[in-house]
Amino acid sequence: MVAGRTILDVKALSIVHPGRRGKPASTAVDGVDLSVGAGEIVGVVGESGSGKTSLAMAVLGLGRTTSGSIDVDGIVPGPRLPLDQRAAIQMVFQDPHGSLDPRQSIGRGLRELRRLHKARTGWISDEDLLSRVGLSGDVLTRLPHQISGGQAQRVSIARALLLRPTLLLADEPTSALDVSVQAQILRLLKGLRDEEGLTILFISHDLAVVRSVCDRVYVMKSGRVVESGRTGEVLERPQHPYTQALLAAVPGGDARIPGLEAPAAEAPQVLRDELSQSRLATAGETA
């Protein structure tokens, strides 16, 4: 894999949700530029309602876009992609149990995906796939309500992984989990990036979580990116008042997940340079 190759390229994206029943239309995303390089974990952080989910849904190709462009490694996401391109962009959602069909056993769900994507899914057996996300083969026969939230989220990640996506979107994947389980899932995602070179766009409202997994971060407010750059730098020396306010709101001011260290230091040097440049550029624009 070529380091630094751009996988996700979002340019001047705007999303306006039309108002229903007399309510005014709302601009959820307002001229966002964003890019994710191969093998990167890039965070999007912002308070609730800042447009993060709208952005993710647009990148997935199942949400609304009003103007601007999205490119995922040569694919333009949309509702009617060919199966193979569809599989290339996968997403993990916030609600672990809600993300699985309550009436379908885990094994049957995987079999359904394998039938649908024969060529793409032959690379790994169910057992190996599950052990890759830290689960044993026992869960195959279970229904979603018979496993825990953390297990369900691992299953969701496994389902996405099975399709060998070029880009994984994770929309608040740990917000519904206990803190200890949260750290496990974050470690899993990082491990997948390190071992499989998985590219991840990681969405969260939680700075501690973002600090512990993301190489770079975009800070969103009311649909705009107000600041971006390497996670360490943005969080140590925030330029924008909004980021400062977000940081101040974290109890103790030191947002860290126990057992997970900040990744910025480990990122390859090339990547790091690129990142700090892009940070300066964006910070300059919005200042």
Added chain:
Amino acid sequence: MIRLILSKTANAVLTLLIASSLAFFLARGSGSPVREILGDSATPEQVAQLTAELGLDKPLIVQYGQFLLDLVSFDLGDSLRYGQSNLELIAGRLPASIELALFALLLAVAVGVPLGIIAAMREGGVVDRIASMLALLGQSVPLFWLGLMLILLFAVRLGWFPAGQNDGIDSLVLPAVTLSTLPMAQIARLTRSSMSEVLHEGFISAARARGLAGWRIILIHAFRPASLPVVTIVGLQAGMLLSGAVTVEYVFAWPGLGSLATQAVQTRDFPLVQSIVVFGALVFVLINLAVDLLYGLVDPRIREDA
């Protein structure tokens, strides 16, 4: 408010139009009634003649166009047997039907509402259990059979009421009681549930704290909000009364629309049957329009939503 009335009315007209069309295609699209009307002994000439008379020889789409044209000009055609316009026949039977339906509805409200209130006041108590059992029974019993049994007991055995025909208030009692069971059961159920909801709300306890007597609390504070859903059921049931009325009128030989419909089908008076169906849909749609508007007047939230 004007806009609400206009949009609801347009909605109702559209529903009526589609319902009438549905009735048209269900009945006529599925086969020709001529064989049914004339019977097996009819000659081919007779069949051809009646087919032409009824306009059934034209393509279905032309028949449908004619049907719609007649509908918007309030022309429901003529009866085959009575040699009268269908509309006149319907108008002639309407008063008896309304009399029966109103009486039944009145009875349903008069018994169902207090029953529901008492049941709600002592949830799980004896009255509550009996009421819910009665409500369930009311929804499970075939109306016409209940009518037959009432006739057997009160007309044949005891001789308290006449078994049929419409002469005087006496003859109204048994059919009205019969017809009232289903709406009574539903009104009791609904009153109970909306009452108990209101009773659990804060302002009732506040009123109790102020020392108001039990019954005054119920009547002043709870009944008004609880009456809204009851209005809906009354409206819906008024339409359903029409359906139930067919069998009940048949059992009691009550000279209303329902027995007109059964007579029409027995004498194979096809145009009359169809007219009664369309008229029934009209009544249903009108009543629901009225209920809708009443709702909009009472509850401003619904007005905004529309």
Added chain:
Amino acid sequence: MSALTRTPATYGAGSKGRVPSRGTASVIAFGAPLACIALIALLAPLLPLSNPNAQVLSEALRPPAWLEGGDWSSPLGTDQLGRDVLSRLVFGGQLTFVIAFTGMVAGAVPGILLGLLAGYRRGWVDAVISRLVEAQLALPFILVAIAIIAANGRSLPILVAVLALVGWAQYARVIRAETLSLRERPFVLGLRCAGVPTWRIMLGHLLPNLAGSATVLATLQMGTIVLAESALSFLGLGVVAPDISWGAMLAEGREQLTLAWWVALLPGLAITAVVLLVNLFGDALRSRFDPKKRSF
């Protein structure tokens, strides 16, 4: 079950080894007698009953056995034509059940599919289907039935088709509403993002999740259909001799009400009992399937 998998969710309905709740108990309490009645009716030809259409005029108008003049050779008495009421009741039940079941299925299939389609596709598909549903519900059922039967004559297939009309709009309405909320669950989005085709999402995923409400609805509809069938047959528009249904028996009973009241009383009691059981069974199923009591 290992400690790991023992989450609060496992205590919900559907997990293994839980104590039967009151819901389950009443499902059995109402379902068992219903199943018994249905079984007896369906096995009618195998039971030691006399021919339900055999006329023995010398035995006519015999009251039930425990009344004066009764005889245990015909435990529930005989009618005007000397036919055995018990035998007619059992055989009539057979046709009543068969018609109610076929009518229920014939209404459920299109109704559920249209409801799914309307709720999942929304937009103009929903607008068209919802209009049709509203219009269908605006038509007084008995009158429509009369119109259709008047045009097409009486036959069992027509009767079943007419009874299907009672139900489809109800199914479509309920299933549409449930689908509208179900389709917003993230797993549907997950399936779409995995490229699962729309029809598979609807039939393979949404439908199984709607099975509970569909079953409850179908059960309650059985009651409505039994009542509708009896009304039509009573008016002479449904089942006619030599076929027997409870409604058709009531039509005969009406004619001999003053001579042999039991001929009219018994089929009506049977209808009431079955519809009551069906309604209670449906209510029990509903509280068993209630989504609020489920923990996922």
